[in-house]
Amino acid sequence: MTFRLAARGASRGPFVARVLSLGLRLGLPLALSAPAFAQRDLTDIPEPDPVAEQAAFAVPDGWEATLFAADPDIAKPIQTNWDARGRLWVATSRVYPQLEPGEVADDQIVILEDTDGDGASDKTIVFADGLLIPTGVLPDADGQGAYVANSTELLYLKDLNGDGRADRDAPGEWTVVLDGFGTEDTHHILHTLRAGPAGEIYFNQSIYIHSQIETPLGLERLDGGGIWRYEPDVGKLEVWARGFINPWGHRFDEWGQEFATDGANGEGVTYVFPGAAFPTAVGTDDILHGLSPGQPKHCGLAILDDPAIPEAWRGRFVTCDFRGHRVNTFDISDDPNGSGYVARQKDDLLGSDHVAFRPIDAHVGPDGAVYIADWYNPIIQHGEVDFRDPRRDKIHGRIWRLAPKKMSNAAGPAGPRLVDLSTPKLLDELVSPRRWVRDMARRLLIARGADAVWPELLDWVGARPADDGRARLEALWLAQGLRLDMPGLREAALADDDFRVRAAATRVLGFAVERGDDQRTRLAALAADPHPRVRLEAVNMLRRLGTAEAARDAFVAVDHPLDENLSYALRLTARELADEWLPAVAENPDFFGSPDRLLFALAAAKKSAALPPALALLDAGELNNEQRVEVLSLIGRFGDAAAVERAAKMLDAPEAPRTATLSALVAAARRKIVPADEGTAVRALLMVGSPAERAAAAELLGLWRSTDAADELVRVAGDNAQPQSVRRAAAEALTRLGTKGRERLTALAAGTGPAAADAIVILSRAAPNVAASSAVERLVGTATDPAAASELVTAFAATDAGVKALTAALADVSLKEPVAAAALRGLAGKGKRVAALEAALQTAGGIEPMKELNPAEFLVLVDRAATEGDPARGQAIYRRAKLKCMDCHAIGGAGGLVGPDLTSIGGSAQPDYLLESLLKPSAKIKEGYATLTVLKDDGVVLNGVLVSQTDEEYKLRDADGQEIAVPAASVLQAEVSPVSLMPSELVETLRPDELADLVAFLAALGKSGEYRVAPDRRVRTWQVVYGPEMWGAVSRRVRANGMGDVAERPAEYPWEPRYSEVSGVLPTADLPLASFFGGRKYALLRFPLPEDATAPVTLRIRDEKGEGNASGVTLWQMSDDGAGAATRYDLDRLAEGDTEGAAITLDPANGRSITLAVNPDERAATGLRIDLDDTPAAPTGDSESNVLPNSDDAP
């Protein structure tokens, strides 16, 4: 595999669309060149010329990209941040990924400045050097000092003498603010320094890092990824959020809500709040997720919230897909139904084919333009590629400036004038329309200190209009940063009509209460605010107070609708504060004020101490059945003998939730706690309860080793009138009752009827050898029900001991052929593990592969097709890849075109004809499908179906579906061959019963019912990503670039056709799956919208039953020219609980290429059908694959 820069460019053009379209018509694997997957294969290192890099940029209309700064001024930028002078600080490292022996660590913090406002840096200062892989820099707003992440340390570097460079306290000595951060991986070490709204700072670490930090206030630990929060003025450090893999992006929006992006979790922009835990969080299984799963690796995060940004782009979130060489954008909006947000991906701000363009950080600058830091490297990171790989670039790096064309720079950069403004003037900047200016003004004011700002701040707040909530919020954050208590201001913000102001003010209040303000009751009231985000803030801040009372206040939120975030926050509160509130509840059972709140807390606490109050609630009789189920779950998990006894007693009450009670008793029994009274009630339920209750009762009696109940269990297990689940549970229970129980089960197994079969199935695991002889007796004897035979054999196939036992028992046994055939069907797809059993069954059934049949045998088989043949099984056989039927034949337009279309062959051809055609393809060759043998003047002989013939050329289609043009002048001889292109040996591998099924299927085609192709449009031909030899590379690429990459660069993936069943349903069980993060697997499919559709087309996503069902399905629509990002639709989310919603209307003008990701674990269906509802223009002649089938049906 080689990396071909040009190929990727070409792949996005219409050429690919044509190739694909041709591929679809032919129904063939696309002959696309092997894609470049791994950077290990990278050989062409581009010239590091910024002009060439810039030329490769694809920028949206109305934007331009220019070079702000480049090497040699900066090498390898890692993080960038602005100061209020409008200077861009850059942390850079040539040492990365690892200091070499003998090398001196001399990495730099560089300051870039555009002094003349022309959009390019013209002044470079090396602020500090001598650093070891500094992965983050956050300058003070006034530009006199900076926090720097330096390996194990967080440093604070300051320019003390005004020369613009950092000075050391003592020679060689930096101020180490915090120390002890892990360094297990140098692209995981402390990174992404960020200023918060109120003077605090944040920094992140990645998944491999383990940190233990000693601060004057305490020892803080963080294992794995997460976000740290630090208050420099008091030295307070805490873990703010946990999890992530590489949280390389973190940003507050203008309302103080925060978001993160990740370089590997694949979940896009993630909404973060205090205490939140995300995938990979160490030590918890209670985790939250990002807003758009299926995204590529992201780095950096900016919000385009400057008025200079064109309206269509304003407010978007920007993050860098450094693997895909592009800058993604998202619309993030308030979730109308909850506390969080909804994300929708939009078009890219920047894309490139340049292999070394590595965008890794993004900011809006002081002029409103977007600044993108470019790590510039053909090789990234060091987990896959050797530390000393010579291709690794160590000296280049760029900052690109993306600006709207004709952006007014008249005002010049906002920065330089801010620093020297008087305090009143600086306060006025808090209402600047520019977010950048507001943030810098606030930080500058915080740095001036409370004494300097306090009086002016009071005046300024007093002069603001009463309805200016935004200004109040700015002032509130400023006061918080100055450690000023302004209760009036805060109260006004808490009473604001805008929930975003209230939510931010709630957090400010929370911190005040944490520091000793007595306003806890005010905070408590906010847990009942009308808006869920305010409630979420209140719950999170109350939890931080760490008291029983705070927990009680937080749990008021249980009275209101709970979404995922709120439920999480409350569960976390219940767990973290359990040691506080559980004793309070023990003292005062009504501590929470309502059984609902208390029970939520008890269920979430997951502690044994939660059980007594739960039992008390049960006693009080105030619980509904759902809540009693929670209590029973606690009993099952933690209950002692007395509690379990109580649960057992509940069975006596007629209205008790019996199933949950039995589950609790089962859980307790697994902990070896058995109620003293070994439940007459349970034994009674075994006989008279609902099927679920009877099954649970049986399980329980088995776990209790209730030998007294053996008679009842035998009765139930042997009762053919009982549901199978109950019989089997009883049989299972008997296996637990020692030798006696097994003996009685063996006796049952020797009987007749379905109960005996169930006994054998259960016994096949407990005593395989005994079970095998019963099974064989049954197969030999009365059993003629093929399904039962199949089930029986399948049970033995579940274990190696079972396979061995049954294989041995079948020796020298003769089975009826249909029974053996049915048993073999049960083993299909189980692989080599069952090969011996398959052979034994074939021998026992006298089954041999199909060979030449004599006329009598032929007629028997035709008859068998008519009487025993099953079209459904036949369709499954037809669809077997091994048989290659679909490679050459189409049904409803789906399939190959080499052989005749079979859409309605059953309507015109008789079974004997069909069987003959299968066994002897050359006996009768359908008109137009005769094979032409062409002898060329160069001696080459070609065989194929004649597609067309003119004076100039013959066109043949060969057995692989390839069209071959032969110049007529070169043809010496052309004659019709007596041999069909259809190979006969394929069908010979089938057993007689299978052949009968196949004939039955073909005979049913086109007749009424489910084997008739419906007239409406359904997607019948699909392409699926399938790479048996390159799955690893495919999965790596999807993980690296996100699943949208499949939609946007299809040519980079290996595709193979798949066809729907006659009904239009594509079975999802056997689709090839690519691995994504978190063990998730996806089938990646694509199909085009019909070429004749000009108006919007409605896609209805259905299941195998034809019901609307979009579960587990994500869809992308990609423009036909291959430019920009694909539009993504999370159909499963849009359609939750709404079958009408399992539809989406797409305008073909936005692209005909549709890509799907189907997660089989999330798809609550076994099949996928997509109906296309459109109003096509006049028919355009030649049919595409997804339209009405032609009716040419005679073979």
Added chain:
Amino acid sequence: MSTTLALACTAIACGFAGDEPTPDPLLRPSDRVALVGGSFWEEERRVGELETVLTLAVPDVTFRHLGWAGDMADQSARRFFKSAKEGREHLLEHVDLVDPTVIFVAYGQAESLPGGMSVEDFETNLNSLLDELEKRTKRITLVAPTSDGTEDYASRVNAVAEARGLVAIPSEKIAPVTPRPRGASALRDLIREKNDLFLQRHRPQNETYLRGFRAHEQGNNAVEIQKFEPLVAAKDEQIQALRSKIVKDTE
């Protein structure tokens, strides 16, 4: 803090003043010293103050910093992907690398903080650590923490030292500052350079790829880590050469 302790050690290296009988000097020529502990030694590694004084006091002594910021007596800060148990193994492996004749052990500060450990656990962990270290050398000195709030932990350090017949340095008895000879700051620079180099041997970045669970992927890089040893040794030679010159000039 480091300065005061440096001076304490100076006093010890030169023998205690006062009425008490003079113990064996804690440092002898050609000693190899391992400095074991938490943030205290990590800070001293950067500053180099104590080591400068001791280097001048006794000839041919080599110092190796095995401090680890945030560490406690159970070595939990060195746990990487595992637990304190592996953290201790990591420490002992590096103690063996240093092959010390003398070990200074400074724990108790981090333990005393919220999120640290109880005095009982501290004592248990300190004793089990000393059990291991005493297998390497009997010449072990304990350094007691001195800041506010550490009193209980400091007294445990003293009690453990007494029970084991070891010396504990009580910070209250630190002697006044002695004048620094000319050339001491150049010596200190060399010492810090040596410490930076040894840090790359003791605690290199990218543990995951050098020794951890991803070492197999492309890792030919662990071999580089040993290459820091001769660089450290060369720095030791420079340090001793400069020391000799300073001592000679002073005389």
